[in-house]
Amino acid sequence: MGKFLFLKGDSGEGKTTLLFECLKPMHQMIGGFYSQRLVSEEGRTMGFRMVPAQEEWIPAAFYKKGMTNVFIQRTEHGFHKYPEFFVTEGLEILRASAHSRLCLMDEIGGVELFVPEFMEEVLRCIDRPVPCIGVLKSHKNLKAMKTRVPIQPDSDKLLLDLEEKLENRTNGRVFTFDREKKEYIRAEIMEFLSECTEKEGKETHDRKGLDL
Template structure:
């Protein structure tokens, strides 16, 4: 039985929008978080996490100190772990649909995030999330191999990966809604 649903695709194809629309249409109990850009004067300066209950935190930002970096953004694990991971744990207690936007390079620096995601994958809770498009190879001082973690998720028999494009948006939305009903 499929219980873990992940959407992948190129940046800007509508992954987050798709999840928001599905939640709005199905009206099912859900906990988790979305990731969105932080912009200042039209320029992207970072990313924030926003929980479904309205809590916000910084995921990554230019110009802040951090041991972890993706492109020009320094990753802040504290808010991901204190806000995002906590929200996922609450969803586990409530047997809610767990929303994770996203399982990506920045999030995978956090061992606490990976641990709670592993727990959710093994739980009775369904997951609706986004996952990075393809495995990637990166130099990491922490010795992390985030690509192998994502590969294991994608290969699970209880997991379905949907590749989203602007052209198949409605079709994928209906397929996911049917899996969640």
């Protein structure tokens, strides 16, 4: 069984920024995904897309028609969600992370909560030998999202169920992000990454020993 570390907290506090700062030296070894906010030239949110972690890390990008991996998009009738994306390309991106040294999930807890196939794969990833690190959407952020994107009323319960499943596992930790505790959390992330790389190095050494 692998290890995991997730951050949760309000939007705009700097969770993803801190995570990317810590992960930057390992970029080429990381699988999984991050959520990219799409904006207009005026700065208006136009939607969100899932980007494979191996690609360049750009948390916000200008929206262009025909962009791939979009799971929420602004239309003339408001925001429209595409949960079917998570059953196809979304699942493929997650499954591909099995061949990486670390799996990034930034973030979990939105539209995908209503896609059982994807959420089952999320938990399988967390229980695989490959360590996982990422961000959980907070209940406050989920509530704010519901004012813009129509989703089922039991989303809070589904998010709570996910949190409980993670907290009941003994192979990881979930930190509530607080700007005042930023450096403490940074140290915890770096220790987690150090443990992951040490484990990888030991397993590589053991495999070489068996080959001798």
